[in-house]
Amino acid sequence: MRNALFLLLPFSLLAESSFITPLEYASSLYKNPRGIGCHKCHGEFGEGRIVATYEHKNEKKSFVGPVINSMDFNDFFKSLNVRKNGMPRYFLTQKEIKALYFYLQEKKKENISNVK
Template identity: 80%
Template sequence: MRDMLLLLLPLSLFAQSSFITPMEYSSSLYKNPRGIGCHKCHGEFGEGKIVARYEHNKEQKTFFAPGINSMDFNDFYRALNVRKNGMPRYFLTQTEIKALYFYLQEKKKK
């Protein structure tokens, strides 16, 4: 099912003619969906990364954004629609969420 989704996704993203490819669109969306790009916290390929180190009550803490490139689509969709642990709400459309997922799956292949 997942493979079928990935095969049909580029076609559904660009059913009408477009001047950019599905990968160009999804890449630009990943880097700036609504002001702060996903790559700033989750890494260039969705692998996750340390966002900040800080001290709280004299204890060293680390704020880590998890990897998102190995999530299944349903979990990915839910994560984008729930504010949790510092994750901002982007209010993305279905098409934008599918494009972001497509981008991460394509980057994971390389």
């Protein structure tokens, strides 16, 4: 029994030191919620970006991931639970949606302070 406890001690020490901050959790969720990251369409800070350009009936068009860092929480929540305009349905939990919103607000603050 004593030897078993001795063998498990390193694993318990690793488990205690492997926690991540809420921002780290939210960042990893933003970059890969369910296979494709939000940043691919909405940019690193939720500022929006052009995902693709194409031509349709001789007219140049763009597929754009909209700005999401300036949405209020209710609109953000609703947009993650409705499939439209190429937005995949991620089936995120309420905790995950709150974490994503937190991440975008923090990144927006960080981006604003870097501009000043």
